[in-house]
Amino acid sequence: MFASWIRFGLTALNPEVLRRSWTALLNRLNSSWDAVGLRRDLAAPLDVPAAAIAIKVRPIEARDVAAILDVTDPKLSNEEKWQRVVRRHLLDASFGTCFVAVTENDKPCYMQWLFTSRDNDKIRNYFSGLFPELAGDEALLEGAFTPEAFRGKRIMQAAMAQIAEKGASLGARSVITFVGFDNIASLKGCARAGFFPYVRRSQIWRLFRCRTVFSSYEEPTSGAPVPAALDPSTPANIKATAS
Numbered sequence: 001m002f003a004s005w006i007r008f009g010l011t012a013l014n015p016e017v018l019r020r021s022w023t024a025l026l027n028r029l030n031s032s033w034d035a036v037g038l039r040r041d042l043a044a045p046l047d048v049p050a051a052a053i054a055i056k057v058r059p060i061e062a063r064d065v066a067a068i069l070d071v072t073d074p075k076l077s078n079e080e081k082w083q084r085v086v087r088r089h090l091l092d093a094s095f096g097t098c099f100v101a102v103t104e105n106d107k108p109c110y111m112q113w114l115f116t117s118r119d120n121d122k123i124r125n126y127f128s129g130l131f132p133e134l135a136g137d138e139a140l141l142e143g144a145f146t147p148e149a150f151r152g153k154r155i156m157q158a159a160m161a162q163i164a165e166k167g168a169s170l171g172a173r174s175v176i177t178f179v180g181f182d183n184i185a186s187l188k189g190c191a192r193a194g195f196f197p198y199v200r201r202s203q204i205w206r207l208f209r210c211r212t213v214f215s216s217y218e219e220p221t222s223g224a225p226v227p228a229a230l231d232p233s234t235p236a237n238i239k240a241t242a243s
Contacts, residue, residue: 033203035178038195046194051158055101068108095122101159109150110159115140116170128210139167141177161193
C-alpha cells in the first residue's frame with residue numbers, strides 16, 4: 001500500500017506528498033478517528049440535486065485518469081496532490097466500480113467508487129476493516145474527490161446522488177458511506193444527496209493493527225457538530241459491534 005503512495009510521491013517530485021505518505025504510515029502506530037455512517041434508502045423518493053454546471057455520470061475510462069489524477073502540474077497544491085495520490089492508489093487496486101462525473105466537454109470533474117457485497121473481501125483487506133460487511137442488498141460509496149478547479153459548484157451532491165442510484169442495477173436497496181464528524185461540507189452534501197446517519201464508527205490504530213468499532217449514532221459531544229439537516233427522526237438502533 002505505502003509503496004504505491006511513495007511511488008506517486010516521487011512522480012510528483014514533491015517533498016510534501018512524501019511527508020504525507022510518511023505521516024500516514026506513522027498514524028498506524030497510534031491514532032484514533034471518528035466518523036458517522038450515513039445511509040440512503042434507494043426506494044425513498046429523492047429530488048436529485050443539480051450541480052451549478054451540467055454533468056453526466058459514467059464509469060471511468062482510461063483517458064480520464066491523467067485528466068483527474070495527474071500530479072505533475074506545479075499549480076496544484078500539496079493537499080491536492082496528496083488527494084490524487086490516494087485515489088490513484090485505490091484505482092490501481094482494481095476493485096469496485098469507479099465513476100466519474102464529466103462536464104459537457106467530457107472533462108472529469110468528480111470521482112467516486114461504488115462497491116457491493118461482491119467486493120467484501122477486498123474491502124476488508126484494502127481498508128483494514130474500516131467498513132462493515134456489506135449485505136447482498138447494500139452498496140458502499142467511498143473515495144469521493146472533486147479537483148480544486150471544480151469545487152464550489154455543488155458537483156458532489158449531484159454526482160453522489162446519481163452514483164448511488166447505480167447501485168440499484170447491482171441489486172442494492174440501500175447505499176452507505178462514511179464521513180468524518182468534522183467534515184461539515186461533505187456531511188451537508190451527503191444530506192442533499194439523500195444520506196442520513198445510522199451508525200457511528202471509531203477507528204483505532206495501535207502498532208499497525210486496526211480495530212474498528214461500530215455503535216449507535218449519537219451527536220458528537222466535542223468538535224464541530226453534525227449539521228441539523230443530517231438528524232433523522234428515527235435513527236437506526238444499531239448495537240455496538242467490533243471488528
